[in-house]
Amino acid sequence: MSQEKIKKIRVGVASCGVAAGADAVLELLRSRAESIPVEGTGCLGHCYAEPMVEVLLDNGDSVFYRNVKAEDGYIDNILSLGEKDRFEVPPARKAKELIKVLALAGRIDPTRFEDYTENGGYEGLKRALSMTPVEVVNEVKLSGLRGRGGGGFPTGTKWSFLAAKDTPEKILICNADEGDPGAFMDRSLMESVPHQVLEGMLIAAYATGATKLFIYCRAEYPMAIRHLKIAISQIYEHKLNVINGRELEIIIKEGAGAFVCGEETALIASLEGQRGTPRFRPPFPTDSGWKGYPSMINNVETFGNVPLILREGAAAFAAIGTEGSKGTKLFALAGDLKNPGLVEVPMGTTLREIVFDIGGADPDKVKAVQTGGPSGGCIPVELFDTPVDYDSLKKLGAIMGSGGMIVIGKDRCMVETARYFLDFTHRESCGKCTFCRVGTTRMFETLERIVAGKGEMADLEFLEDIGPKIRMGSLCGLGQTAPNPVLATLRYYRHEYEAHVKDHQCEALQCSALVDMHIDKSNCIKCKLCVKTCPVGAISDDLVIDNEKCTRCNACKDVCPKKTIHRVKKGSIQ
Amino acid sequence: MDQKYAFLEKVGKEPSNLIKGLQAVQGAEGYVSDESIAAISEYFGIPAVEVEGVLSFYAQFKRVKPGKYKIAICDGTACHIKGSTQVGEWLSRELGIQSGETDARGHFSLETVACLGCCSLAPVMSVNGRVYGKLDRKSIVKILKEYENK
Numbered sequence: 001m002s003q004e005k006i007k008k009i010r011v012g013v014a015s016c017g018v019a020a021g022a023d024a025v026l027e028l029l030r031s032r033a034e035s036i037p038v039e040g041t042g043c044l045g046h047c048y049a050e051p052m053v054e055v056l057l058d059n060g061d062s063v064f065y066r067n068v069k070a071e072d073g074y075i076d077n078i079l080s081l082g083e084k085d086r087f088e089v090p091p092a093r094k095a096k097e098l099i100k101v102l103a104l105a106g107r108i109d110p111t112r113f114e115d116y117t118e119n120g121g122y123e124g125l126k127r128a129l130s131m132t133p134v135e136v137v138n139e140v141k142l143s144g145l146r147g148r149g150g151g152g153f154p155t156g157t158k159w160s161f162l163a164a165k166d167t168p169e170k171i172l173i174c175n176a177d178e179g180d181p182g183a184f185m186d187r188s189l190m191e192s193v194p195h196q197v198l199e200g201m202l203i204a205a206y207a208t209g210a211t212k213l214f215i216y217c218r219a220e221y222p223m224a225i226r227h228l229k230i231a232i233s234q235i236y237e238h239k240l241n242v243i244n245g246r247e248l249e250i251i252i253k254e255g256a257g258a259f260v261c262g263e264e265t266a267l268i269a270s271l272e273g274q275r276g277t278p279r280f281r282p283p284f285p286t287d288s289g290w291k292g293y294p295s296m297i298n299n300v301e302t303f304g305n306v307p308l309i310l311r312e313g314a315a316a317f318a319a320i321g322t323e324g325s326k327g328t329k330l331f332a333l334a335g336d337l338k339n340p341g342l343v344e345v346p347m348g349t350t351l352r353e354i355v356f357d358i359g360g361a362d363p364d365k366v367k368a369v370q371t372g373g374p375s376g377g378c379i380p381v382e383l384f385d386t387p388v389d390y391d392s393l394k395k396l397g398a399i400m401g402s403g404g405m406i407v408i409g410k411d412r413c414m415v416e417t418a419r420y421f422l423d424f425t426h427r428e429s430c431g432k433c434t435f436c437r438v439g440t441t442r443m444f445e446t447l448e449r450i451v452a453g454k455g456e457m458a459d460l461e462f463l464e465d466i467g468p469k470i471r472m473g474s475l476c477g478l479g480q481t482a483p484n485p486v487l488a489t490l491r492y493y494r495h496e497y498e499a500h501v502k503d504h505q506c507e508a509l510q511c512s513a514l515v516d517m518h519i520d521k522s523n524c525i526k527c528k529l530c531v532k533t534c535p536v537g538a539i540s541d542d543l544v545i546d547n548e549k550c551t552r553c554n555a556c557k558d559v560c561p562k563k564t565i566h567r568v569k570k571g572s573i574q
Numbered sequence: 575m576d577q578k579y580a581f582l583e584k585v586g587k588e589p590s591n592l593i594k595g596l597q598a599v600q601g602a603e604g605y606v607s608d609e610s611i612a613a614i615s616e617y618f619g620i621p622a623v624e625v626e627g628v629l630s631f632y633a634q635f636k637r638v639k640p641g642k643y644k645i646a647i648c649d650g651t652a653c654h655i656k657g658s659t660q661v662g663e664w665l666s667r668e669l670g671i672q673s674g675e676t677d678a679r680g681h682f683s684l685e686t687v688a689c690l691g692c693c694s695l696a697p698v699m700s701v702n703g704r705v706y707g708k709l710d711r712k713s714i715v716k717i718l719k720e721y722e723n724k
Contacts, residue, residue, distance in 0.1 A: 019692045019705035047694030181689035182651030219597065219634055220690065222703065256593050256632035259688065273592035275631040291590070332693060334652035340694035373651060406651045406693075420654050424688070430631070535667055553663055555711055 004057040004081070006036050012052045012106055014043035014191045015223055016184075022051035024070035029053070032075050042192020044106035045342035049087050053078055054106075064088070090339065092357040098320065098346045100328045101304050105192035110227045113234040116195040122240065124310030128203045129243075136207035137163055140306065142314035144326030149175055149262070149299030150372065150401040151477075152325075152390040155306075161286040162208040162296040171295035172210035174201055174303055175267060176217035176224070179259040180373030181424065183404030185330040186300035188342050190217070190224035193304070194231040198250070200303030202235075203310055206243050208296060212251070216267055219254040228252055259374075259428035263476040264297045266430065277430045278476035299402065301330055321347035325389035329403060335370075336409030337361035345388075352384040354405065361407050368408045368492070372401025374421040374428075375481035377488025378408065397488045399481065413510040414493040415500055419447035421485035425478065435473030439466055440482050447486070452513045453570075455501040464490060509567040512552040517545045518573050520564045530556035530565060579613035589618055596629050604644075605636040633688070641676045641683035643721050645669075646700045650689030656696040662686060664711050665699070668718055682721070 011017070011026040022040075030038045044052060049066035055078060056062050066087035068074050077084050108115035116122070128136045141156025162170055174197065178186040190197055201213055217225055232250050235241050241248045253271055260266045261276040268290050270276035289295025305327055309317045318326050325347035331354060334340045338360035345354060355361045355369055368378040371388075377398035379386065386392050393400045408417060426440035446463055449455045467483035474480050490497060499505045506514040519530070524543060531539045534556055538549035545556075557565040575582075581602065585595045595618065599610045606629055615622040629635040647665060649658045666672055669682050676683035692698050695707025699714075706717055 015690075015705065016692050016694060019695050019698060019707045047692075050695075178691070179688065180651075181649070181654075182693055183689070184691040184693055187691045220687070253594070254597060255634075256597065257634035257688070258632050270593065271590065273588075273590040273594075273628070275628055334693035334696060335655050340652075340696075370651065404651065404693075406655060408655065412655060417655075420651070551663070553660060554657075555664075558711065 004059055004061070006055055006079070006081070007058050008056040009033060009036055009038045009078070010041040010054040010056070010106075011038065012042065012044055012050060012054075013040035014106075014188060015221075016043060016047045017050045017052065018223075020050035021070060025051045025053065025068050025074075028070045028072075028075055029078070032072075032079065039109050041108060042105045042110050043188045043342060045102060045188070045344070046087070046089070046339070047341040048339045052087060055081065090360065092360075093339070093343070096349060096353050096357050097344055098328050099344050100308055100320070101189070101196075101301065101330060102192070102342070102344050104196065105188060108193070110192055110194055111230045113195070113231075113238070116193070120311060121195055121307075122199055124307035125199050125202050125206075125240065128206055128310050133163060133207045133209065136203065136310070139314045140207070140309060143309045143317040144314075144321070145302065145305055145309060145317065146325065146390060147299060148301035148305070148329070148402065150375070150399060152400070155298065155302055158286070158296060158298070159204060159208050161284075162210065162294055165209075165286065165294040167294055169212065169293045170208060170210045171290045171293050172201060172205050172208065172213045173267065173271070173290070173295060173297040174213070174215040174300060175262065175264070175297050176215055176221075176300045177255045177261050177267060178218060178221075178300070178402065179262050180375070180402055180404045182332065182334060182370075182373055182406050183402050184332045185342060185403045187221050187224050189300055189304050189330070190221070191227055194224070194227040195234075196307055197300055197303045198228070198231055198235060200298075200306035201250070202240060202243065202248075203306050204296075204298065204303065205248055209244075210248075210296070211246065212249055214271060214290070215250070215252045216255055216261070216271060217252060219256060225252060225254065258430070259424075260430045260476065260478050263478060266476065267297065268295060275430070277432045278478075280475060301403070322387060322389045324391050329388070329400070331403045331405045333359050333405050333407070335407035336365065336412070337407045347389045348387040350385050350387050351379060354388065355384065355407055359407060365409050365411075366407055367410045367412065368414070370398075370406040370408060370417070370485070371404070372399040372481075372484075373404045374424045375399060375477065375484060376401045376404075377484045378414065378417070378492065379488075380492045397484065397491055399484070411508050411510070413451070413506050413508040414489045414496050415447065415506075416451050416508075416510050418486045418489045419444070419451055422447055422482070425482040429478060429482070433474045433476075433479055435470045436479030436482065439470035439473070440479070442466060443470070443483065443486060450497065450500050451506075451511045453500065453504040453511070455497075457498075457501055459501065460490065460494070460497055463487075505569055509569070514570050515552060515567040516547045516570050516573065517550050517552060517556065518566050518568045519543050519545060520566060523562050523564045525562055527561065529559050529561065533559045575616050576609070576613050579610060579617070582613065582617045587618060589620060592618055592620065592625070592628055593632070596625075596635055600635060604640045605638060607639075638674075638676060639680070641680050643682050643701050643724070645682060645684050646687045646690070647673065647684070648690040648692070648696070648698045648700070649686050650691075650693060650696075652693035652696040653689075653698060658697045661697050661699060661709050661714065664714050665718075668715065682718075
């Protein structure tokens, strides 16, 4: 193959790639590649292999390189099509994945309009425009597409609500306020194929008669915003925003960092320039939304699916997935596993396939997986044969959510994990509903006590009692789901809670208040690196750790070349 | 209105642009000062107390002047699982400031954010928007050194 000529080189420069150093790789490649065009592209979803470089050959083949560094050695290897650092999609992942929505991610330059149109882009819009709006709504209904933001409401039905309104102004909003910590599906989609999201919005605008289009995007996603802005100006240039003879305005509004704004009425309040607090429904936004106009909100990934449905037809879309959940779903896979990244699988794929086959996690080391972020629950490894769709996960006390999936290893404490989520939700509660505002705070304080070894058995009963009350007493999804992480861990890992309370023991040795640091002298080579490293001077010259002084920062444990320093149960070694 | 805030004219007087106006001010000055609240209140015709009400709701807005280099520790789920608490402690110790503070010479400021969206590189932090991944104590010290004399 080394006889082949290089046609083009692509470097993945989405946020993950850049964080891994892809910018410098791109720059060095450009300066070294001479006449070969080098371009930036989006995300291929293999985050563990970033920075990634694709070399396109004259014969149409591609060679991928992984973990490339901005050093001459790496660049020489690539330009000479060397065998080193080549990347292949792991076969187990290839077998389970079904790439539909992400088909163009990492394959095109997201800032070039032609790259999108030459690959089937805007054919869905073209087909939609050849149908009546009612037919388009029906096509989406027939496809079985459900809201990808986590709610799972049938998209076509939602569209029909807005379409039925007979008002001169109707508002269409794309919810790009991806606030779940641990989720990055929407970011990748907007960065890598912004036109696909916008095409979905334009199709929706035609089907529903919407006149004004908003994208409410997190300010923390500067690259997504930049790419969307470029794409919008290209749409204006090609007059694709002229629908039914009317020029539609597409406006990007940057969110200001409030998790609750993922809820639709809160999002609308924020779009109006107010505090993002939810309000009672009805009236539903499709009756009275932004400034009183009928408004409809769909998630980024939902819009990203729409062009496929129109291009390939509802039947093809509905052929994928399970009875109640159609199509594919994107998951942001992270945590304790070998191959974190963005994956796309048919609905109904089991957790086992996603975590072990695709993610490459070690079955001996996984304890659970957290789906749905702070609104979801953990699912223990024993239940990994559960198919992932809207309905199955709900039965287990978790939710599919927008697609964040965090693998939790055996060395993590579930009580601490629950504490972390409640720390997040109690701070993000907007304060409107008492049960959410005070209830989540009380839950958080109780969990703080338990991880500090100061909990009582009555605390566990309190958590189980107040959880359902917070659910019932909250207006919006934030409060209604906030107790999930606690109730789910109590359901599956009650013994861990009890061990903290009764025995002052953290099985995973993670809760610092319940552990001591200890040097196992049998293997120690007395290099004293730990003594030098300890930031608080807690290790004496004869290698004894003063656990009163020690802050459990792990610096000594990490620096020890013989791995002789361990966390042990508090008071277990004198 | 203070000429300093003339750029608000580009935002548009419509009250629904209040957040955009606050973002413009913070973009220009790095934080929202009392002075800029007065200017925004005058420009939009919204009482200052309401402006303060909106800005205090959103985590993005800062009322304290940040340092030349703004360090954001990601405490998203993946980073938390991978030890962001310790990343925070190490940074605090190295810089002598807590999350939400700026050091005395105005060089570094530290904050904790919900998620930077680079979960597969956890734990991560960003310095003025540039993301650094797979952090450990050694790499943090190295990164800080890089910015120390900049």
